[in-house]
Amino acid sequence: MKKLYITLSFVIASGILSAQNKDTKAADKLFDRYEYTEAAQEYLKLVDKGKADNYVYKQLADSYYNVFNTKEATKWFAKLVEEKQDAETYFQYAQMLKAEGNYTEANKQMKTFASMKPNDSRAKAFTDNQDYVSDINAQFKLFGATKSDISSDKADFGAFLTNDNTLYFASARNTSRKEYGLNEEPYLDLYKATYNSNKTISEATTVDNLNTKWHDGPATITSDGSTMYFASESFNESKGFEKDKEKQLKFGKIYLYKATKEGDSWSNKKALPFNNVAYSVRNPSISKDGKTLYFSSNMPGGLGGEDIWKVSVNGDSYGTPENLGSRVNTEGNDSFPFVTDDNILYFSSDSRVGLGGFDVFKVNLNDSSEPMNLGLPVNSEKDDFAFSFNTKNKVGFFSSNRDGVDNIYIADPICGVETTVTVKDAKTGKLLQGATVAMIDEKLELVGKSETSENGESIFKVNCDMEYAVQASRLGYENGVGTMEKSEGGKSTVVINLEPIKPIITETEVILQPIFFEFNKSNITAEGAAELDKLVEVMNEYPEMVIFAKSHTDSRGGDKYNMNLSDRRAKSTVQYIISKGISKERITGQGFGESEPKVDCKKCTEEEYAQNRRSEFLIVKK
Template identity: 55%
Template structure:
């Protein structure tokens, strides 16, 4: 089943009564050339000469926003919104306030944004839960996430379900059949299986030929004994469809089918009576006792694009479909239900507060007062995360995500209750350091979460049993420090993280900094980038005759012209940030080089090679 989304565009332009004019011509030209510091100076002249209006205040705020000066950005956004502005300005103002920890004020600006752009998903999310951001940070991590080795290189893989006999079933478009789904121009989905060994490794997947047709088949769910399955299938396979004469296509629907295992083969395939040529039913999940089947459908009577429903099962008799109601379903899209053996329902939703796209949620059906809970990171990301299944007998789960650009299957391991506590201190003085950032990393140095140390210099994390971790502390003007967390079964582990005052490496050729990261397709400076660039500012202040040339590079993904332009914008934003910190503009310049000067010459490139090519260099200019 292919996920299809229709995203409504947001109209961001509203007449404010203020606009560009001859007074702003010079400042506007600088702003459009990404010279944000000079632009802000020109806009400030207009403020001082009392020639500023709502447009000038907005442009001034945006200039500071782009170089991560949130204090000044907040100041001028507050002036800008005294007059009518476009919706995005209120959104950016809210973002600056959140960065400054002013959640209550940020919510007021989000209220205005939501009233102007009511159809925007960000607006809907805010209305549903205006305190979302501060509450999300208090959520404990529920699962650790790991890659699996069964994903195909270019095709979609999702819908993984682990049976009690260690067979992992999933669906994939990796098949080599000649038929393709004309709607999405991709191969049809087939059901595959892999055997999971005791150490968690998976065997080479093979197609389940008994269940596959020339059209879409899967995902599936199975009974506790593994001898009965329910699976989704395209109605084209049995010649059931409606003709769309206008577009000259045959429109099929997803249906749910039952199969039983006889002598190791799947046989006696039967369509469920809930199937229809007018709507789809799919993504089935069977309760432990085999008496309730949960599924997703866009059948009449739902609350959104697709809802989660259930039917009762009594041998070969099926009850009437029952909508799970507003506690689960929204006006958005709820899909991929999974009912675990402990009667906790997991499902994906685009209609609830999440990190982006589809997020995975859970609801304890044993507790009538329970609330729907977002699984949080690292299961959920800014991309689509869905198709979560959990085998409590094996204590492992699987889910799917397009976080790398295509649908892949990931392993989710429940986190148990070990507490790791870090105390952050100044290595030279022994002084307790509050407000230091302490990250917890996995054994491959992937950052899982980050918190700030309290007034006692402490940070605590609940971590998984019998697993190694790394704690890493960082603070402005200090080098990071790390400490390993050894495997333990339970209890509390305490470590000390002593930070050495920062000493940036300066060679005779360049100033060495960590990579400066930017948001996707953007060039404004982020918090991470600001932290690294502050080190450069310190070096320049210590060496008043030093001059720097910034070279910004990209990887080879995307077009040459696009990458050249984006890298140049990022180089200019980097330069502008340093200038905004008081460094003379004749001491730093920059240029984008796209992928014309690769550090690793590769085609195609691995993710690691791409990461090496995405870099900024800070060269010392010789007079």
């Protein structure tokens, strides 16, 4: 249903349907026929008459959920959860709230869901990262997105570009066709158009010989262009339905079919042998070598509502379908697989952490990496799905209902580069941890900022088609700059060597950069050691020099506490200098606590506190 489109089709038999009660009978009949919009109108009549209860609220919420009317769905879910519900109701409510952009309330519902089903993978993913929206929005954009001119005012989705530049897709634009009760649009047909070098698309025409009176599409085609796999309905087969005697309905499923190309036409249509009237198989994608067919299905053995599967192909022989497992699938709906020539699987999921509805993800099947959300602008608060990518033309297509109806969008890849910035001490070559690194683009805008790790590195993902200025700074060093040149993508490295700031030597003092200690501690930190090394250099340059180290605190804390702390720090400073080979007769130290403030203030600012919290190195003898 909700973006599952052609799931359960139906033929109405004569007779009377059973219902929840006599009041809901008419609405229940429409609901059972998947005519959710009309069913909702009937349930609303009961609300107006004061005959609604939680059953009616649930049916209303589900009706609007199934047609992705997020505004109305949230209204009735909110009414429904005034009383305790099953866990899945809270999850669905959260999905609708996200699609409305209300992430704060969605997170509240997800917390309830997670408390009820803590072992569910959807609950674990949410619990592990509740700031997922900020993370997704901040990630490097992999694609640009523009609405395709092939889109109509009806549902269009599942675009697939062949190597001969023919674009196939499913569409409900044929208004002469019978309307489908679920969304009150015509049944889907397979269409084709020509994709031009200037990224325009010719007028679409129907695909000869394959369309039926039922739903048809979407499709996938082998790399040599000779074989098509596509979805259609099981009503095409003589026994392609199940009877519900109580409701007196015939329920069909979605089957996969194979066709071969002869000249400019498709023929030899055959149903695949693993089709089954007990479940649907749809959304096919064939691998580059034509030996593996990926598809989505709610067949037994899956993890959730709909899972992604694969099956081996050898001519007209097929292996046993294999579930892709928990790396890809969840307890929710995972669908619309597409595998690229280099074995990257794109798929859509409504149950992984995302921006709302279905989001598009990708995972490299050549390694063990986890799926990645494609982020903006491919994904949005609404349903984003059916992503495909043509390696030859370097262009992708996806579908989205962000404008209120399913449209086809062109996804242009943005050339990305992973840049590792390494910051070193220019004199010693030492890798510098804690340096601040900033990336500035050609428009002089800040695109990233971070601190270097233990190995002196900061990593940025930026656009490879642009040149960037790289700035690095660290206490005790002159600022440094570098340049990241334009590239063809992949990975690049920028090394910035920072020149240490030399100590200032006066007649009475050696002035260093601030010597920092951890809170309530007196041990020498790595940053402090780097600065004290400069004092060692000065004392080696002046072998007769004698230093008296004074350590001061600010006025926060008790007098005695501050005096003892500063004295311990002074002694640690002295011991460090001696450990570097300086004679103990040449350096002494003492703590003065808060007794000698540099700035005499009663209500000090943070800056004034910092000035008072200092170390001084007085020259006793030069």
